[in-house]
């Protein structure tokens with residue numbers, strides 16, 4: 001290779017890296033907006049109804065909700081909703097703090113920014129991990145004692161989601177304690193995606209409904225049908241698959257693969273944006 005072609009290859013690699021980073025940032029930005037809207041809805045609707053003492057409104061929105069006499073079940077539902085708001089707000093925040101922490105040394109005075117960010121990251125991380133464990137255990141309890149909408153396939157899918165949250169949280173925490181930041185970062189991202197599974201479900205469903213202009217491939221009354229069975233697993237397995245491909249492409253540093261990945265992420269993000277808009281206008285806004 002001549003010196004000129006080596007420089008050109010180097011330049012296109014740098015541009016490809018930057019393009020991939022920009023696509024990932026675009027995805028993350030849209031995700032933060034979408035998740036914080038979901039968190040806001042949870043606080044406003046459930047919190048607002050609870051403050052007004054409007055149990056009927058809460059029950060109308062849930063399959064079982066608050067059942068008179070079922071103290072443990074009711075406790076699980078109430079804590080689930082509180083933890084849902086905490087984790088949906090805290091997840092994106094944790095990644096933002098982690099990213100600032102990685103780049104903190106570039107700012108002046110670095111030590112102040114690093115120290116403060118590290119403290120909040122550690123505190124928020126503990127809350128996030130604890131919330132991840134508790135919300136999954138509570139969710140598993142609700143599914144297998146009270147049941148919920150949908151069929152057995154969906155119950156198994158969401159249960160597997162809960163188990164993966166617990167396992168990934170333990171692994172991410174383990175690497176943080178050992179100080180293996182590279183592995184901690186990757187497992188924290190995997191954890192973030194499985195925790196986001198229920199959010200991806202709502203966004204995916206509303207994207208599908210926007211495309212088909214209504215329910216398609218499932219029965220909207222029983223909430224069962226092939227599309228929902230696939231979505232119940234895809235809500236966390238598909239994002240995990242895309243993340244693994246992203247990691248491989250990032251590690252290989254191949255310009256073509258990076259451009260292709262950047263285009264894929266951008267297209268998926270636009271589709272996700274349509275789903276978020278659908279969920280916001282169709283599911284959350286009418287109740288806020």
Ligand code: HEM
Nearest residue numbers: 062063064065084136139140142143148158159162195198
């Ligand atoms: C980790 C993130 C999770 C979040 C943010 C979350 C959020 C929510 C929210 C907001 C609701 C109320 C329905 C709505 O307004 O859309 C809900 C209901 C429910 N969630 Fe979760 N959830 C999570 C994880 C799980 C897991 C892992 C399970 C099961 C293993 C689960 C099981 C349930 C069940 C059964 C209900 C329905 C309760 C009823 O209808 O009485 N959730 N969740």
